[in-house]
Amino acid sequence: MATTLAKAADGAEVVEHAARIEHVSKSFAGPAGPQLVLDDITLDVAPGEFVTLLGASGCGKSTLLNLVAGLDAPTAGNITTNGRPALMFQEHALFPWLTAGKNIELALRLRGVAKSERRDRAEELLELVRLKGAYGKRVHELSGGMRQRVALARALAQDSQILLMDEPFAALDAITRDVLHDELTRIWRETQLSVLFVTHNVREAVRLAERVVLLSSRPGRVAHEWRVDIPQPRRIEDAAVAELSVEITEQLRGEIRRHGQH
Amino acid sequence: MASTETKADAADQPVKDSTGGDMAGLEAGLDALETTAHSGRPGFRQTFVEKILPPLVAIALVLVVWQALISFKVVTDPSKLPSPSDVWGEVKNAWLEGTLLGYIWTSVSRGLVGFLFALVIGTPLGLLVARVKFVRAAIGPILSGLQSLPSVAWVPPAVIWLGLNNSMMFAVILLGAVPSIANGLVSGVDQVPPLFLRAGRTMGATGLRGTWHIVMPAALPGYLAGLKQGWAFSWRSLMAAEIIASSPDLGIGLGQLLENGRTASSMSMVFLAIFLILFVGIAIDLLIFSPLERWVLRSRGLLVKS
Structure with missing residues (x-):
């Protein structure tokens, strides 16, 4: 592209x-x-x-x-x-084998963000969608609205225009x-x-x-x-x-x- | 674009209007309401009653029926059906002679080494079949066909090719377990929701990175089911090989023990061997595969607590 x-x-x-x-x-x-x-x-x-x-x-x-x-x-x-x-779907499309925080970190990792920065950046993004403290939560432990907010944070992690x-x-x-x-x-x-x-x-x-x-x-x-x-x-x-x-x-x-x- | 100015102004200062504050409170309320409370792990008492007691009762019932067959003279010939105490005596003897653990270890070590080989070969093979169309069309049907071929059938050619040794045993295990492991992975990959692949692609996970970060973890439940079946096939193949191809150089595993019992017409030794084979199969499943499977399913919220 x-x-x-x-x-x-x-x-x-x-x-x-x-x-x-x-x-x-x-x-x-x-x-x-x-x-x-x-x-x-x-x-x-x-x-x-x-x-x-x-x-x-x-x-x-x-x-x-x-x-x-x-x-x-x-x-x-x-x-x-x-x-x-970055693309967000009707379904949250979060990966159930990762926690909310790790889902965001995967997007950061695929974009080439250094390992040492990923955790802090993921926490920041979770805070941005007002989900501070959800880092370690599994996808199935979150409500529908919270899942979409994590999905939004993951999309933002791609740092797209x-x-x-x-x-x-x-x-x-x-x-x-x-x-x-x-x-x-x-x-x-x-x-x-x-x-x-x-x-x-x-x-x-x-x-x-x-x-x-x-x-x-x-x-x-x-x-x-x-x-x-x-x-x-x-x-x-x-x-x-x-x-x-x-x-x-x-x-x-x-x-x-x-x-x-x- | 009148709205651009408003936007630029607002971006400088944090959004602090009455509506926003309102909504944040609403959001916190929703989050609290919709987060499901998690019940802790069940206590030992509950686990004992629900999980441990039922199989113990079943085993006790089998022993009672068995003893009854002897006591009420339904079966009188001990060379056809030994009493439970005879078999127990056999276990005790083998333990006291120090050979019991040797029998088990000979077979289990062979089985596990063979299984690990099968894992190393079956995993990339399964990935290739699942991801490369040509490979799937070429060997996919053969791979699933091989699953229905009893692995005993491989014992004669393996003996001819490799002779009576450990390599022949491993060859039979591989031929039994590799198709199961590969097929498990293939069906695991086939069941990965397309949405995950699309989400992965928009994040830049394509090719090998996509396989590693998205396809493999998403296919893990199917893969584990394949591994579980692969172990069962490894163990069965090994027993077939040990029963048919016994040689003094090979050491006595559980299969040879069974065969030795037959040649010595010692039904209690035959029973001992059968019980040990069954015991090992169940123990490996309960100690390794079931916990692994439960852990994977639970962490993904796929395990419904009944």
Whole structure:
């Protein structure tokens, strides 16, 4: 994966974007020939920007995230990211044979962090997700919300410029999800990280993002974009969040309805 | 981008607004509520009643039935069925003569050395079959087929190739145990959740690093099951080899003891040998493999306490 860096006049490296998706299409082999899942997607994520990708089932939003993560190759088009992205899944994907702390240390180790620094760095990251003291805990001893927070700490341990999140809070209850939205917003603002966050939950998208991108379904295309200027910290029950959510939901319904009429 | 300024300001100072504090308290509450309390280890009394007593009762029952067969003259010929006390006498004699531990050690040392060889060969073989498509297609079916071949079948060719010596014993053990160990690892690797591999790849664990950090630890439960079966096969193969291929140079192991009992028409010696073979098999399993397996499963939260 190419790292795109532009040289500024004074010689300092200026990063133009955290991820650039240019005219990307993806098709999979289906029973009736190749099936187009993503059609000519173009999308930039600026450094430090928080973008949510919103869409109904079958819009290929997870497929797009896999392409950006480098787990799969696009059929056409080009994707460049500034370094290897970190990826967080709907399932925590923590390794059950390691403790919470060692899971984070593995990410550090694979990135080449010296052994003597790993323990301290892992403790710091656990503190960042407010899980001080969970270092020695096994994965099965943690609650769902705590597991996702350790997974977030592990993703942060990769020290990537961009964090990809594939519906990471979808399996959590509403209150835990609220808390994690808050954590994520706080950490994003502290770390200046770029985030590309996939969800089918409109309110979640509006609660978190600076920019919401709506994908149409089958094939996935960029249908609409909104810039969210509501100041952070927001709450999911804020009137402004609700208002924009209504507008976006209306558009999303329209996209879904189109599939009912042939 | 109006929101950028707000963000830059906020990044300088720690986020300390009423909402944040609120949420932190909520979070602490959730963590406390959702963390399951862990019950301590069961006491000795409970372990004794639940784990130790039942097998003792079963053994006692077998002894009672056995003694009853003799006492009530159901079986009268001692060359067909010796009494428990005759067999016990045989054990005591062997102990007093100092040969009992020798019999056991001859076989156990052979079995363990052979098993370690099988481990060293079976592990990389299993990894190759599991990870390299061509190798899997080429020898995968043969490897699982070999598991169903009784290892006794290897004794005659091994004797012809290697003669009556320890190498022949090891060859038979290897041919019995390597397929089990390799197959155990293959099924362990096959059952690794794809999510772990994807997570590993995004963290940069690919190729050998992925195998070492992700695939091997994730496959450990299946691998251990393969090792357990591999040991059982090692032990069985060894006994077959010792019974068929006895030679004075080889020393007396448990298999030879059984064969000696048969040639001497001493049913109590035959029973002694069978009990010792069974005893060693159970002891190795209880002392090595079961604790290892339980430790691995418990540390991953896979062991449900009943």
